[in-house]
Amino acid sequence: MASPFIEIDPAFVEKTVLELAAFGAVGETGVSRTVYSPEWIGATDYYAGACAAAGLEVHRDAVGNVWGRLRGTTGEKSVASGSHIDSQTPGGRYDGALGAVAALVAVKALKEQFGQPKRTIEAVAFCEEESSRFPNANYWGSRAVTGRIAPQDSERVIAFSGETIATAMREVGLDPGRIPEARRDDISDFVELHIEQGPILEQAGLPVAIVDAITGIRHYRGVIKGVQNHAGAFPMDIRHDPLAGFAEIASGLINTAHRVGRPAVTTVGRVVVEPNFPGIIPAQVEFTIDARHPDPQARRHLYAMHEDLMQEVAKRRGLDIDWNVMIDHEPSPSDPAIVSTLQRVAGEQGVPFMTMASGAGHDSQQMAAIAKVAMIFVRSKDGRSHTPDEFSSVEDIVAGIRVLAAGLHALAY
Amino acid sequence: MASPFIEIDPAFVEKTVLELAAFGAVGETGVSRTVYSPEWIGATDYYAGACAAAGLEVHRDAVGNVWGRLRGTTGEKSVASGSHIDSQTPGGRYDGALGAVAALVAVKALKEQFGQPKRTIEAVAFCEEESSRFPNANYWGSRAVTGRIAPQDSERVIAFSGETIATAMREVGLDPGRIPEARRDDISDFVELHIEQGPILEQAGLPVAIVDAITGIRHYRGVIKGVQNHAGAFPMDIRHDPLAGFAEIASGLINTAHRVGRPAVTTVGRVVVEPNFPGIIPAQVEFTIDARHPDPQARRHLYAMHEDLMQEVAKRRGLDIDWNVMIDHEPSPSDPAIVSTLQRVAGEQGVPFMTMASGAGHDSQQMAAIAKVAMIFVRSKDGRSHTPDEFSSVEDIVAGIRVLAAGLHALAY
Numbered sequence: 167m168a169s170p171f172i173e174i175d176p177a178f179v180e181k182t183v184l185e186l187a188a189f190g191a192v193g194e195t196g197v198s199r200t201v202y203s204p205e206w207i208g209a210t211d212y213y214a215g216a217c218a219a220a221g222l223e224v225h226r227d228a229v230g231n232v233w234g235r236l237r238g239t240t241g242e243k244s245v246a247s248g249s250h251i252d253s254q255t256p257g258g259r260y261d262g263a264l265g266a267v268a269a270l271v272a273v274k275a276l277k278e279q280f281g282q283p284k285r286t287i288e289a290v291a292f293c294e295e296e297s298s299r300f301p302n303a304n305y306w307g308s309r310a311v312t313g314r315i316a317p318q319d320s321e322r323v324i325a326f327s328g329e330t331i332a333t334a335m336r337e338v339g340l341d342p343g344r345i346p347e348a349r350r351d352d353i354s355d356f357v358e359l360h361i362e363q364g365p366i367l368e369q370a371g372l373p374v375a376i377v378d379a380i381t382g383i384r385h386y387r388g389v390i391k392g393v394q395n396h397a398g399a400f401p402m403d404i405r406h407d408p409l410a411g412f413a414e415i416a417s418g419l420i421n422t423a424h425r426v427g428r429p430a431v432t433t434v435g436r437v438v439v440e441p442n443f444p445g446i447i448p449a450q451v452e453f454t455i456d457a458r459h460p461d462p463q464a465r466r467h468l469y470a471m472h473e474d475l476m477q478e479v480a481k482r483r484g485l486d487i488d489w490n491v492m493i494d495h496e497p498s499p500s501d502p503a504i505v506s507t508l509q510r511v512a513g514e515q516g517v518p519f520m521t522m523a524s525g526a527g528h529d530s531q532q533m534a535a536i537a538k539v540a541m542i543f544v545r546s547k548d549g550r551s552h553t554p555d556e557f558s559s560v561e562d563i564v565a566g567i568r569v570l571a572a573g574l575h576a577l578a579y
Numbered sequence: 580m581a582s583p584f585i586e587i588d589p590a591f592v593e594k595t596v597l598e599l600a601a602f603g604a605v606g607e608t609g610v611s612r613t614v615y616s617p618e619w620i621g622a623t624d625y626y627a628g629a630c631a632a633a634g635l636e637v638h639r640d641a642v643g644n645v646w647g648r649l650r651g652t653t654g655e656k657s658v659a660s661g662s663h664i665d666s667q668t669p670g671g672r673y674d675g676a677l678g679a680v681a682a683l684v685a686v687k688a689l690k691e692q693f694g695q696p697k698r699t700i701e702a703v704a705f706c707e708e709e710s711s712r713f714p715n716a717n718y719w720g721s722r723a724v725t726g727r728i729a730p731q732d733s734e735r736v737i738a739f740s741g742e743t744i745a746t747a748m749r750e751v752g753l754d755p756g757r758i759p760e761a762r763r764d765d766i767s768d769f770v771e772l773h774i775e776q777g778p779i780l781e782q783a784g785l786p787v788a789i790v791d792a793i794t795g796i797r798h799y800r801g802v803i804k805g806v807q808n809h810a811g812a813f814p815m816d817i818r819h820d821p822l823a824g825f826a827e828i829a830s831g832l833i834n835t836a837h838r839v840g841r842p843a844v845t846t847v848g849r850v851v852v853e854p855n856f857p858g859i860i861p862a863q864v865e866f867t868i869d870a871r872h873p874d875p876q877a878r879r880h881l882y883a884m885h886e887d888l889m890q891e892v893a894k895r896r897g898l899d900i901d902w903n904v905m906i907d908h909e910p911s912p913s914d915p916a917i918v919s920t921l922q923r924v925a926g927e928q929g930v931p932f933m934t935m936a937s938g939a940g941h942d943s944q945q946m947a948a949i950a951k952v953a954m955i956f957v958r959s960k961d962g963r964s965h966t967p968d969e970f971s972s973v974e975d976i977v978a979g980i981r982v983l984a985a986g987l988h989a990l991a992y
Contacts, residue, residue: 364812381811385857396964397846397869398794398938399777402837409847413829420823424815433810434822435857437864439850444798444867444905446848446965454857456810492857525811551809552859 169511169572174275174564182267183563186212186251187259196256196554197263200299201306202230202334209251213266213291220274222289227348229310230293230340236273238286238578243354245283245578246537247272247570248290250307250529255298258556260361264544264563266291268359272571276578283578288353292529299334300325308532313349320345355504355577356533359542359570361558363526365549372518373562374569376508377541379523380531381429381460382497384469387452388489390415390480394441394449405447409439411485412451418475419455423468429523430468432457455489460497460523498531501538504573508540511572517565542566542573582924582985587688587977595680596976599625599664600672609669609967610676613712614719615643615747622664626679626704633687635702641761642723643706643753649686651699651991656767658696658991659950660685660983661703663720663942668711671969673774677957677976679704681772685984689992696991701766705942712747713738721942725949726762733758768917768990769946772955772983774971776939778962786975787932787982789921790954793944794842794873794936795910797882800865801902803828803893807854807862818860822852824898825864831888832868836881842936843881845870868902873910873936911944914951917986921953924985930978955979955986 189212190205192198199205210232214224217234225233232251235244249265269289276287292307300306300323309315320332320342332342367375392408416434423432436454457472459465473489480487505521512519522543530539544566547557602625603618605611612618623645627637630647638646645664648657662678682702689700705720713719713736722728733745733755745755780788805821829847836845849867870885872878886902893900918934925932935956943952957979960970 362812363809364814365817366814369817383811387857394966395962396776396939397848398796398844398871398940399775399779399964400844400938400962401777401779401841402833402844403841404778404782407833407846409829409850410833413826413833413847416822416826417830420815420820420826428814428816431811431813431815433820433858433860434826435810435852435859435861436855437822437850437852438855439848442849442851444800444848444869445846447846448848451850456857458811525813526809527811549808549813551812553807 169514169576172275172568172571173279174271174567174571176560176564179271179563179567180560182216182271183259183264186263186267190253192256193554195258197253197259198256199253200255201252201294202338206252207338210291213251216270217289220270221277222273228340228344229307229348231307231311231348232291234270234273234289236277236283236287238283240284242285243352244286244288245355245574246288246290246353247357247574248292249358249360250295251291252294252296252298254296254552256554257552258554260556260558261551262295264361264558265359268567268570271567272574275571276575280575280579285578287574287578295529300331303331305529305532308529310345310348311350312532312535313346314535315345350536353537356530356537356539357504357542357570357573358528358530359544359566360528361551361556362543362546363549363551364546366522367543367545368549370520372520373545373565374512374517374519375522375543376505376512376519377524377543378500378505378521379460380498380528381458381523381525382462382465383458383493383495383527384491385493386455386489387492388455388476388487389450389452391450391486392448395447397445397447400447406484407447408451408485409448411479411483412453415476415479418479419472422471422475426468429525430459431525458525462497465497495527495531498534500540504538504540507576508542508569508573511576512569515568515572517569542570582927582989585688585981585984586692587684587980587984589973589977592684592976592980593973595629595684596672596677599676599680603666605669606967608671610666610672611669612666613668614665614707615751619665620751623704626664629683630702633683634690635686641753641757642720644720644724644761645704647683647686647702649690649696649700651696653697655698656765657699657701658768658987659701659703659766660770660987661705662771662773663708664704665707665709665711667709667965669967670965671967673969673971674776674964675708677774677971678772681980681983684980685987688984689988693988693992698991700987700991708942713744716744718942718945721945723758723761724763725945726759727948728758763949766950769943769950769952770917770955770983770986771941771943772957772979773941774964774969775956775959776962776964777959779935780956780958781962783933785931785933786958786978787925787930788935788956789918789925789932790937790956791913791918791934792873792936793911793941794871794938795875795878796871796906796908796940797904798906799868799902800905801868801889801900802863802865804863804899805861808860810858810860813860819897820860821864821898822861824892824896825866828889828892831892832885835884835888839881842938843872844938871938875910878910908940908944911947913953917951917953920989921955921982921986924989925982928981928985930982955983
């Protein structure tokens with residue numbers, strides 16, 4: 167059955183995005199809104215109010231996720247959509263927030279244009295995804311929904327400024343002992359709309375993408391040790407210079423990802439040299455590798471090439487190298503049936519689209535533990551995110567929400 | 580005329596080195612003694628006392644250099660020897676201090692074994708060379724002796740902890756307004772003994788080197804700018820990753836110095852990445868290059884190759900690069916006649932030696948502005964310096980002092 171045309175009001179979309187962005191506004195277009203902060207309280211209150219105004223049942227769960235429900239006529243599991251309401255410090259108006267707004271707008275439009283669905287549809291604003299206050303929060307909001315927060319986690323998740331997330335929860339009236347109550351086992355489908363955060367749609371001249379997988383991510387922390395010595399008195403040929411080894415390794419890792427080609431990416435983002443003085447051959451170089459591929463087998467091959475290169479260079483140069491894996495997320499494929507549905511309805515809504523993998527992590531990969539998932543990307547200006555410069559046009563956002571709403575309609579009506 | 584055999588007492592050498600090292604002692608073998616500190620006052624008092632005990636006239640000049648004079652019979656200009664008495668934080672017992680001790684021991688031995696010389700011989704402990712308290716002190720002690728400290732310099736030289744060197748001088752009873760009085764125009768020859776700080780003598784199996792030049796040193800500070808972006812969402816082929824450019828440049832610079840061969844050296848010692856997060860393609864990489872060659876023409880060629888490489892890589896990768904020169908010391912050749920004299924007397928004293936350039940900077944390159952200079956290096960264990968691990972054996976030190984004393988004898992008697 168072809169999806170009906172769905173009307174989305176651009177003015178309401180723009181108004182809601184801008185009003186939500188006022189909570190934690192930084193300068194003209196920035197937003198700094200960490201979980202459980204006063205700005206976050208303001209934003210969640212605003213979201214709950216907007217859901218209520220749209221005629222949705224509002225529920226705030228045990229970790230502070232806000233749900234707006236449109237009840238269905240059957241007892242079947244819910245179809246849900248949303249994203250996180252926290253931001254980088256500062257980030258922009260769109261990363262996360264746009265997915266929460268899009269879900270609200272889509273459910274409101276479905277209710278107004280098609281009435282009560284068969285299956286319950288829910289819009290959600292997850293409390294936390296960015297790790298911008300608690301570096302090891304690890305998808306606190308959506309992880310609570312999947313029931314994968316361990317009993318001691320609230321004491322182990324520590325803010326950059328030292329407090330535990332348990333303390334932060336208590337300060338906003340939430341009881342960490344009740345986190346398990348946020349678990350849901352009655353959601354069958356989850357569709358997240360998010361800005362692309364990359365330039366692929368812009369370069370393709372398309373407003374929207376259907377996401378068929380979230381890439382696998384591994385972070386290594388490596389340490390190369392050599393022998394610290396005087397930069398003048400030690401001949402080149404007898405040095406054990408870890409910076410020379412690091413430079414060759416970093417070049418090699420990056421070149422490997424280039425050779426493998428899209429969608430492989432490898433980034434060396436953090437480097438710490440010791441002692442870090444101009445006139446001293448360093449004693450050691452600590453560095454990170456962020457390497458991603460959405461295909462499980464290609465990902466393993468990429469990591470094996472990276473590890474072989476590090477071993478080979480260090481051995482040849484007489485340097486000690488050691489590394490550990492700090493983060494290791496398996497690729498998260500989208501549900502093929504939902505992807506097909508979204509591809510179909512996008513065509514029916516007349517929205518030009520492409521299909522791609524997400525290079526960034528998202529709440530959807532957590533939700534995949536309890537539901538079938540897929541995502542919709544909206545074009546990002548210059549591919550920017552995690553900055554006040556991030557921008558998506560209202561036209562592109564409306565196109566994305568029409569695909570989302572049509573997808574929810576197909577799943578729930 | 581062949582030099583006479585000169586007796587140097589190993590026990591006195593060892594006792595003097597160890598007693599001086601007690602001022603600012605750190606752990607078993609470390610020394611932390613910055614200019615104008617309480618430890619420095621103790622060390623200069625000790626050195627003045629040792630000079631007096633050896634029967635030398637003691638003079639403390641306007642910046643705190645300590646001179647021990649053995650008057651000559653003629654009015655000719657002095658022959659001087661010495662090095663700096665300050666240290667790294669922590670450094671070891673030998674860097675600098677050994678040259679001050681060696682001068683004292685040599686002059687004492689000459690006085691005892693040969694009586695009054697024709698020309699005045701002076702032992703000196705320079706107040707400052709390491710820049711370990713004031714990063715821009717720039718050879719404060721020997722520079723004062725050459726008259727090259729400008730009137731405003733004492734207010735411009737600022738400590739890591741914020742105070743001016745003028746304040747530090749006043750705190751130890753020195754008047755910065757009198758710095759010009761430290762200037763000397765009556766020194767014709769200066770011979771500095773110093774630890775090698777490198778492994779060349781150790782690998783050659785030799786105790787001593789005659790230094791025929793101090794290398795030219797240039798420090799660049801470079802900044803490579805790219806475009807900061809998300810490490811997952813930006814494909815490799817459209818990145819402008821400054822870390823990738825930096826890695827290729829650092830490898831290339833280091834490989835260039837390898838290809839040029841000894842005595843060229845190039846070191847990338849300091850790297851600062853922004854924003855320095857694992858999951859973000861950096862916005863910029865700041866780095867230093869320390870590149871040295873003792874031959875003026877080869878040095879210019881080395882720097883031209885380095886600059887060409889930086890331009891080529893940045894242009895090819897679409898990155899912005901900029902650099903400035905922070906330090907640029909011309910090579911300082913030793914006086915050929917003194918080098919010949921030292922080579923001759925080393926042979927006559929039966930001390931095996933080689934001739935080499937110094938890869939590190941030394942007070943001698945300042946003294947070259949007012950006198951003919953040369954240096955003697957003593958073997959360093961494992962080539963280590965600027966660390967409590969630095970070590971030279973008493974046997975090697977005695978060999979070095981015998982060459983120094985014989986050289987001073989040849990110049991002054």
